[in-house]
Amino acid sequence: MPGRRGYDRRRGSSSDGPEDWEYNWKRHFPDWDFYTVNEIDVPAEQVGEQSGPLHDLGQLLAEDPQHQLDRFSFGGATDLLPPLPGLRIEGYGRLTLPLDNATDAQRLAAVCQLAPFGRGQDTLIDPTVRKTWQIEPGKIAFGNPAWNEGIAAFAPLIAEKLGFPGTPLALHLYKLLFYEAGGHFGKHRDTEKEDGMFATLVVQLPSMHSGGQLLVYRGGTPITHDFGDAGGTAPFKCHYAVHYADAEHEITPVTEGYRLALVYSICWPAEPKDAAVPTSAGADAVNQMMTLLTRLLGEERQFHLFLEHDYTHKSISELGARALKGVDRERIARLQVANGCLSGDRVYDFYFAEAKRRTVYSFYQDAWDEYESPEVTFAQLHKLDGTSLAGSRDLASYFGHRDVLNPLGKSLLSLWRGHRKERLGDLGNEGPSQVTTYKKYVVVAWPRRLNQALEGIRVGQLEALRTLLTQEPSDDELAEFLQSVREARSRQAFPLRTTLEDQLRHTIFIALLERPFSPRLFGLYLDLHRTARLLIHNHEGWQDLLRLMRWPRAWKAGRARVVEAFAQDPCTTLKLIDKYPKEDPVEMKQLLIEALLRSESGDDDELWRNLQQAISWRVALSLPEPAVCRNLVQRYLNVRDDQFDVHQCMGSLLSAQRLHQNLFAARRHIFQPLLQRCIAKLEDKRASASGSKADYWRFQEAEFPADARVEDFLQSYERTETVKGFDCIQSARKLVETCQKVLSSADALDAEKWQRCSHTLPKFSFTAVEGGRGRGAYVTLTKTDAYPQHREAQRLARVAGLERDIKTLGSLLVVDAGAGPSGSGSGSISAGVELEQTHEAEAAPPRSETVGEAAEGVPTSPAFEPLHRPDIETDAGPSVASGAVTTAAPTGESEAMVAAPSTDDQAQDGAEHQDKKVKLESKMG
Numbered sequence: 001m002p003g004r005r006g007y008d009r010r011r012g013s014s015s016d017g018p019e020d021w022e023y024n025w026k027r028h029f030p031d032w033d034f035y036t037v038n039e040i041d042v043p044a045e046q047v048g049e050q051s052g053p054l055h056d057l058g059q060l061l062a063e064d065p066q067h068q069l070d071r072f073s074f075g076g077a078t079d080l081l082p083p084l085p086g087l088r089i090e091g092y093g094r095l096t097l098p099l100d101n102a103t104d105a106q107r108l109a110a111v112c113q114l115a116p117f118g119r120g121q122d123t124l125i126d127p128t129v130r131k132t133w134q135i136e137p138g139k140i141a142f143g144n145p146a147w148n149e150g151i152a153a154f155a156p157l158i159a160e161k162l163g164f165p166g167t168p169l170a171l172h173l174y175k176l177l178f179y180e181a182g183g184h185f186g187k188h189r190d191t192e193k194e195d196g197m198f199a200t201l202v203v204q205l206p207s208m209h210s211g212g213q214l215l216v217y218r219g220g221t222p223i224t225h226d227f228g229d230a231g232g233t234a235p236f237k238c239h240y241a242v243h244y245a246d247a248e249h250e251i252t253p254v255t256e257g258y259r260l261a262l263v264y265s266i267c268w269p270a271e272p273k274d275a276a277v278p279t280s281a282g283a284d285a286v287n288q289m290m291t292l293l294t295r296l297l298g299e300e301r302q303f304h305l306f307l308e309h310d311y312t313h314k315s316i317s318e319l320g321a322r323a324l325k326g327v328d329r330e331r332i333a334r335l336q337v338a339n340g341c342l343s344g345d346r347v348y349d350f351y352f353a354e355a356k357r358r359t360v361y362s363f364y365q366d367a368w369d370e371y372e373s374p375e376v377t378f379a380q381l382h383k384l385d386g387t388s389l390a391g392s393r394d395l396a397s398y399f400g401h402r403d404v405l406n407p408l409g410k411s412l413l414s415l416w417r418g419h420r421k422e423r424l425g426d427l428g429n430e431g432p433s434q435v436t437t438y439k440k441y442v443v444v445a446w447p448r449r450l451n452q453a454l455e456g457i458r459v460g461q462l463e464a465l466r467t468l469l470t471q472e473p474s475d476d477e478l479a480e481f482l483q484s485v486r487e488a489r490s491r492q493a494f495p496l497r498t499t500l501e502d503q504l505r506h507t508i509f510i511a512l513l514e515r516p517f518s519p520r521l522f523g524l525y526l527d528l529h530r531t532a533r534l535l536i537h538n539h540e541g542w543q544d545l546l547r548l549m550r551w552p553r554a555w556k557a558g559r560a561r562v563v564e565a566f567a568q569d570p571c572t573t574l575k576l577i578d579k580y581p582k583e584d585p586v587e588m589k590q591l592l593i594e595a596l597l598r599s600e601s602g603d604d605d606e607l608w609r610n611l612q613q614a615i616s617w618r619v620a621l622s623l624p625e626p627a628v629c630r631n632l633v634q635r636y637l638n639v640r641d642d643q644f645d646v647h648q649c650m651g652s653l654l655s656a657q658r659l660h661q662n663l664f665a666a667r668r669h670i671f672q673p674l675l676q677r678c679i680a681k682l683e684d685k686r687a688s689a690s691g692s693k694a695d696y697w698r699f700q701e702a703e704f705p706a707d708a709r710v711e712d713f714l715q716s717y718e719r720t721e722t723v724k725g726f727d728c729i730q731s732a733r734k735l736v737e738t739c740q741k742v743l744s745s746a747d748a749l750d751a752e753k754w755q756r757c758s759h760t761l762p763k764f765s766f767t768a769v770e771g772g773r774g775r776g777a778y779v780t781l782t783k784t785d786a787y788p789q790h791r792e793a794q795r796l797a798r799v800a801g802l803e804r805d806i807k808t809l810g811s812l813l814v815v816d817a818g819a820g821p822s823g824s825g826s827g828s829i830s831a832g833v834e835l836e837q838t839h840e841a842e843a844a845p846p847r848s849e850t851v852g853e854a855a856e857g858v859p860t861s862p863a864f865e866p867l868h869r870p871d872i873e874t875d876a877g878p879s880v881a882s883g884a885v886t887t888a889a890p891t892g893e894s895e896a897m898v899a900a901p902s903t904d905d906q907a908q909d910g911a912e913h914q915d916k917k918v919k920l921e922s923k924m925g
């Protein structure tokens with residue numbers, strides 16, 4: 001499981017208290033009664049800033065001068081509502097409160113329905129989740145006119161307590177609920193049952209009952225409404241409770257008696273202008289906020305604020321900021337006030353963005369684990385008035401954790417909390433009447449000056465650029481655009497290989513070509529080309545680069561940057577040098593070599609790995625400068641011994657030698673130390689391969705799933721063993737048959753086959769014979785020497801291979817004149833020949849690609865060729881004296897032969913392939 005940094009919610013080590021996870025999982029998976037949920041979190045210290053203007057701004061927003069503002073739930077006894085509402089219920093008649101007898105209760109229940117609840121789009125009835133009777137409002141009448149007057153008087157009080165004094169909220173009766181003993185409603189949130197609904201009012205009518213408390217959750221301990229139970233006022237008064245619809249809540253089971261409650265939806269006024277914005281921020285705070293916003297704008301920083309409450313798409317798109325609840329409303333209002341006092345275009349624009357955090361959990365070692373990093377998207381931009389911006393693409397990649405305005409210093413998961421149960425949670429009473437999904441909204445603050453960039457994200461930068469270009473932008477305007485593109489890029493990995501990106505760069509380049517040269521614009525353009533690959537990413541990119549070279553002023557300004565870009569990507573650079581077409585400027589090739597040399601002088605591991613992958617001595621050799629060769633060799637020599645891949649190195653050397661015999665000969669003193677290192681390494685290997693044969697009779701790798709006793713025996717040192725404990729001879733015979741079946745099906749005894757394809761065959765050889773009778777029956781297992789022989793043959797082959805390699809490399813060493821290495825055909829290469837001049841490199845014979853040709857010059861090398869293809873008969877040629885052993889031997893396990901020369905060839909193949917991809921092939925021949 002990658003990157004698990006979870007915590008154990010069950011054990012309460014998370015900071016935010018109960019969630020409905022446990023509840024839901026329990027209900028859906030009742031068998032797993034102990035579980036933990038581990039989630040990848042980002043600790044508070046890494047979310048937002050620990051100091052600086054964004055941090056200070058958060059501090060200012062964290063201070064809440066009116067502590068009442070975010071009372072997300074409140075309630076108590078009320079005298080605004082009469083204790084005798086004069087309730088008449090269709091089919092029942094006048095209801096006397098409090099209800100206290102079973103006869104009335106039964107009559108009432110008879111006119112009720114079982115209350116359903118919603119899950120996703122479904123409306124369900126499940127008494128384990130909800131057990132309540134309900135009656136539609138249409139069937140209820142209030143005989144006492146004081147009732148509706150009381151409700152009307154209640155609304156302003158609620159508005160004030162919620163923090164919107166003066167806002168004419170509307171209260172709409174939704175249902176009458178009736179609970180008998182055992183009645184309850186599990187943890188849930190309320191659906192927004194009608195337009196503008198954002199909170200719920202519960203009025204408990206005078207009731208005689210125990211239990212039936214309303215618990216409202218939001219971090220920490222829940223707020224409990226006992227509706228006058230403890231104070232003993234429940235039977236005589238109305239009690240109420242208000243909570244935001246998105247707050248989780250539950251009704252604990254009624255343990256005795258009967259409980260009656262009216263549920264009202266609390267809605268925003270239909271007329272938006274009626275919604276008052278709290279203005280609690282004092283002048284002092286506004287001033288401080290202005291200063292901080294100005295500093296942030298100076299840094300062109302965008303940031304975002306997670307809203308504490310949950311909102312539906314419907315409420316945000318229809319009401320915009322008017323949908324904001326409690327602390328969210330206050331914070332955004334204060335930001336707006338301060339921002340509104342700033343002038344010109346040095347201000348922020350605020351948008352809502354719909355944030356989604358999608359995560360996959362999987363059950364892993366008794367715990368639910370977040371599987372991989374969650375997928376976060378910020379999409380669907382809305383202005384604060386709710387109007388949506390078309391075509392907004394995902395913004396999440398433009399915002400890092402550090403850009404969070406985090407007033408309460410929360411960890412990332414706490415910021416997301418409240419959103420998690422989209423799938424499994426129960427959403428309110430009856431299934432939603434429209435698509436109502438709770439999502440986390442964030443408010444994005446975007447410097448107005450960077451609007452172009454935002455526009456770019458929304459409609460695509462290319463389009464934005466094209467639009468801009470039609471307006472004949474000034475240098476400043478164009479620079480601003482490029483800056484914004486750069487800014488946006490720096491926040492995410494530069495996406496490679498998308499034609500749009502290429503077109504964008506190309507369009508910029510052409511635009512620059514057509515204007516008087518501006519070093520500033522040009523620098524910005526080059527900022528978008530940090531790597532060589534980007535410069536030559538497609539045919540146009542290459543053409544642009546060549547054009548750039550022929551544009552003296554630009555080239556003067558940009559050459560160093562181009563070298564730098566190539567120096568950072570030695571693989572591409574090597575390939576380019578190798579394939580550089582004659583007709584293109586010589587200057588380019590020089591530049592590439594310069595870049596390569598520079599890249600080699602670095603001490604970067606990553607770079608070296610790349611280089612090693614791409615390295616081709618053939619290429620290195622073909623370079624006029626021996627210094628490049630020397631650098632590469634030095635690089636190889638610097639590699640730690642445990643990382644030194646002798647076969648790869650040897651393969652590269654031999655391939656270079658084969659293809660550039662003269663040059664290789666000329667530069668062999670450069671390669672000398674590397675050859676020596678390879679030889680030393682191979683000698684080490686040979687020494688260990690010559691070692692112990694004691695283990696030959698121990699078939700360690702034997703697998704015999706059909707019978708553990710047989711497997712144990714095969715893996716032991718014993719040569720023979722008697723298996724006993726059968727109840728009759730038939731049982732013993734059965735084991736023998738099993739053994740024979742395994743042995744014959746795999747042709748295990750066919751030594752010849754073994755020689756040919758060793759890895760597919762079992763790693764053992766033995767016989768099984770039954771004897772005795774009755775309970776004395778037994779099976780005698782006896783190892784045969786087929787497998788040990790095979791192992792010995794392998795070992796010999798390995799040693800022979802190593803010896804042959806050592807000999808081959810030895811033949812390439814610089815030797816004293818006249819004392820050519822024995823047995824190699826390389827006597828003709830004199831150590832005295834030192835061809836260092838450039839023209840010699842060019843005078844080297846055309847690259848000879850055929851093995852045959854190379855074999856003539858250096859007869860030992862082709863013997864490597866076929867060895868990594870065990871199925872092909874080796875054609876080693878007469879000059880390879882020791883080849884007989886090697887070729888006859890199975891090759892699959894012979895490490896000396898494993899793909900040594902293929903490494904380089906594969907690198908070449910890879911390079912070829914790569915080149916095709918970047919479409920340079922046609923260009924460069």
Ligand SMILES: O=C(O)CCC(=O)C(=O)O
Pocket residue numbers: 177185190202214249250251261263428429
């Ligand atoms: O019974 C109550 O007090 C409220 C029930 C409830 O939460 C609901 O109907 O959504």
Ligand SMILES: [Fe+2]
Pocket residue numbers: 188189190200249428
């Ligand atoms: Fe509810």
